[in-house]
Amino acid sequence: MALKPIDLEFFNKEGVNVHEAIVATSKRARQVNEDIKIEFNQRVELITTKTETESEENDINPDQLKIAVEFEKRAKPTDVALDELMKGDLSWRYREREEPEPRIEEEPTIVEGEEE
Secondary structure (H helix, E strand, O other): OOOOOOOOHHHHHHOOOHHHHHHHHHHHHHHHHHHHHHHHHHHHHHHHHHHOOOOOOOOOOHHHHHHHHHHHHOOOHHHHHHHHHHHOOOOOOOOOOOOOOOOOOOOOOOOOOOOO
């Protein structure tokens, strides 16, 4: 597997914090990986439901092999996320923090003459 060098000057030119970019890219790669997993499972499920009654479990299904090979040829999720970052398609923002309401602690008021 070949390594893909990344020009770190890109981050300096764009004014992007390298650490933020790494975190954003890794989160995007996880999203891409989940999408690929879902698509793969859906496609394999369609094939297994069709052929479940036709063949035994020990047989190799050629349709499943074709799908597996197709998915292996695709770009890896980290490559997809890095390409999106370098093209400027990947952006991120911080969640707005909700300020907790100030707690005003009041002492209980005791009124004489009243019973509970």
